[in-house]
Amino acid sequence: MNGHSERQPDPKIIDLLAKEPENIAHVSLEYFPPRTDQGVKNLHARMDRMLANTKCLYTDMTWGAGGSTADLSLDLALHAHKTGHVSNMHLTCTNMEKDGDPIKAVHDALRTAYDGGIRNIVALRGDPPEGEKEWTATEGGFTCALDLVKYIRKNFGDDFGVSVAGYPEGHPNRISQLSEKEIANMSEAEKGRCCTHDGITYVCKDEDYKKEMDYLKEKIDAGADFIITQMFFDAEVFKTFVKDCRTWGINCPVVPGLMCINAYPGFKKMTKFCKTRVPKSLEDKMDSMKDDPEAVKAFGVEFGAEICRSLLDSGSKILHFYTLNLEKVVYGITDELGITSGLIEESNESDAKDMVAVGSAWARVGDTVKFSAGQGVVKEIKSDGAAVVEVDGKDVEVAKGSYEKVF
Template structure:
């Protein structure tokens, strides 16, 4: 008989004073070898860390629907408390997007999974704009309402919260405008390539109003977007409480494993990076081992501040790796010398489904050689300026390649 998971929200209420549980998040790898290696890592990390629960993400554009469900069910069978992400993006069954979501939830019920993270989801790779499926859900709020109306209290439901504002609500500040930013805006603004970005107060209010709607519709808890400034998280919690949002707000902790990934993710999400952190990372950009060691040091510092602040659980975005997580929990005395047991020989297999799809500025390779993406067409076709050979006069040839005909160079 299939065991039935408790709800995370109920477990958080029973955490003893002085205890700091940890939880983990994984994403579906894009190869069979990667999936095999991830399952082995899941087993090791469960044994070594005894996490309170474990998430598995739902790929952009619904690209990992079957694999995400498979991994969540695998977790549940292995004794994890599985928390499955579910989005409204590109979910269809016989042309019916609502039926597809219902089927995924029914499979969770049958498999004993009782915890869901309800998300709108990102657009498919190669596309910049999110579009709802005809007759489907338009946002995470729709999904929360559907789960509660169709399944009652069967599931514990988490939703996303954005301490700096959703990336789509963050805008570039024009030259000279920064002087007029409010204190709250200055506290959450970010800087990239000489430009300043911020979710303005009027837009942030819309974000908070929407988050309150999701909670009022039945969400039990909030998981935050990654952040690297502890004050951003504290201010977000304060704002939530003032809005009457009283559910647990779990801090999402992106582990710093490598310089390129850190730079790409922070720029993509327009995440605030304190100047001291930016300078430190730039000073180590050519020293991967030092970056990883600093990832442990910085992560432990942030986590201790969160523990002192009184958070419910430390939720690690693992990037399907273990060394930095172990280093942080060792430093916090949650574990003892686990970092020596870490094994990341399989790191190259831990690339996400869809990571072959690139964005403008990414270096990619194909049968024609190495090039740089200069444009992404609406149909996913990439315009690539080839770097490996030249035409007369030093001109670079341009290739127009469809999805699957190229992959990013890491």
């Protein structure tokens, strides 16, 4: 294969992870494609700043829900490589099709990435397309991330470093609502990863957690190099997950994925949507500050630094931040850890309104949105992206692109 990148091809992340960090820890940063052209320009500038300021080991670019950002994700991942980042491009199996052929779409994306100097891929199943609640495979396409890992290794050999997702609390699709009897009979392991939202207790039951770990082992055995985890807010859950990986014979690096706490509404919605375990002390603290956005950000720094210290003390060599396309909390955490110094005072988030993601992730059922006729709560997202919004007790259908999430 002949590359067309002006820069040398990226090193593989697995090789970088094998080296001892020069500072307290390696940092990696994850971004998503914004919805607007201005957002993309602003993201370019933010990525440049954050690379220079944090010396991040690598930079992830996500692939939008339902393949909604395929072209933009690829463009941004290539831009990252061209501007000095080690680019780690997410690639999903969802809604990928070219000339009626889903396999060709994936192959062409991989070829374009390779020719552009990218050498690292995050192989994922992906989320449902916009307006759909359930994930279904594209006809003739891949059915899961394992298929994608196998395809990459079969057709590209060792040309790419490959990472996969890990779920310390179990994949949300395997997390079950418990009855009172089931709550009373939870195992100690289940108690350690269960969560409660709106008075309902959920957990990935032991038998389902075993299936999750067996599947993760298959992905590693098929050729994945390392694991990046789903977000978590309880360090003990991550530590247990790493121990379980070793018990299952999964001996590759396990990178902790850390969701930065930037705002109360976003924190509540994301943790509920993903059925994430939230320790009672954290829940109470967040609830006490829900009407003070600046206090929430300051606490996001404090809590983030605390959980990072616990992870570093347990042997983690890298901290992977889900930045939400923002910088202040990330800088605050790295400043607190001594990885950087004085960056939080230099942070600039005046462009936050332009950093909204493409695709269904930016508006879901239950979100509050605003549009020309007012503001209301989303009751339904239709297959064409239109939203049914309840406004003053009446349902109003609002066309895709005509509404904006408030929270």
